[in-house]
Amino acid sequence: MQIIEISLKNDSYFMIKYNLKCNNNHEFESWFSDSEEFNKLNKKKLLECIYCSSNKIEKSIMAPMISGMKLNQESVNILDKKLLKEKKELIKLREHIEKNFEFVGDKLSKKIRDIYYDKDTKKSIYGTATPEERKELAEEGIDLLSIPWVSKDN
Numbered sequence: 001m002q003i004i005e006i007s008l009k010n011d012s013y014f015m016i017k018y019n020l021k022c023n024n025n026h027e028f029e030s031w032f033s034d035s036e037e038f039n040k041l042n043k044k045k046l047l048e049c050i051y052c053s054s055n056k057i058e059k060s061i062m063a064p065m066i067s068g069m070k071l072n073q074e075s076v077n078i079l080d081k082k083l084l085k086e087k088k089e090l091i092k093l094r095e096h097i098e099k100n101f102e103f104v105g106d107k108l109s110k111k112i113r114d115i116y117y118d119k120d121t122k123k124s125i126y127g128t129a130t131p132e133e134r135k136e137l138a139e140e141g142i143d144l145l146s147i148p149w150v151s152k153d154n
């Protein structure tokens with residue numbers, strides 16, 4: 001498993017964690033970019049219970065978890081732990097990032113600075129950063145979010 005770093009420049013970008021419940025009363029969590037995405041997937045019966053595969057899903061409580069640059073280390077750690085448990089969700093998250101973020105590979109720390117210091121650019125990028133780069137960025141007040149990058153095909 002690879003760790004990918006993402007930079008969330010646009011403060012209005014966030015993902016929402018929903019607590020979901022199936023018709024057999026199983027509760028689980030899932031991540032969506034917004035409530036519309038949840039509604040769309042649910043309508044198409046693309047959501048299913050992780051325990052019994054029922055696709056009669058409803059959402060219980062909404063808990064926004066990622067919020068742009070305002071993440072602190074503690075919430076990142078909690079997030080990492082939670083995400084590690086849920087590979088299915090990670091794959092969804094990966095697909096979401098691939099669709100909505102620009103991949104910049106190991107040029108991440110350079111690109112982040114370009115974006116960060118150009119106030120007009122609202123862009124979300126992802127790529128890899130070394131621990132040193134990460135530390136330098138943190139000193140400049142730029143937080144990265146680490147995402148365990150799971151492979152889709154195992």
Ligand SMILES: [Zn+2]
Binds near residue numbers: 023
């Ligand atoms: Zn179920």
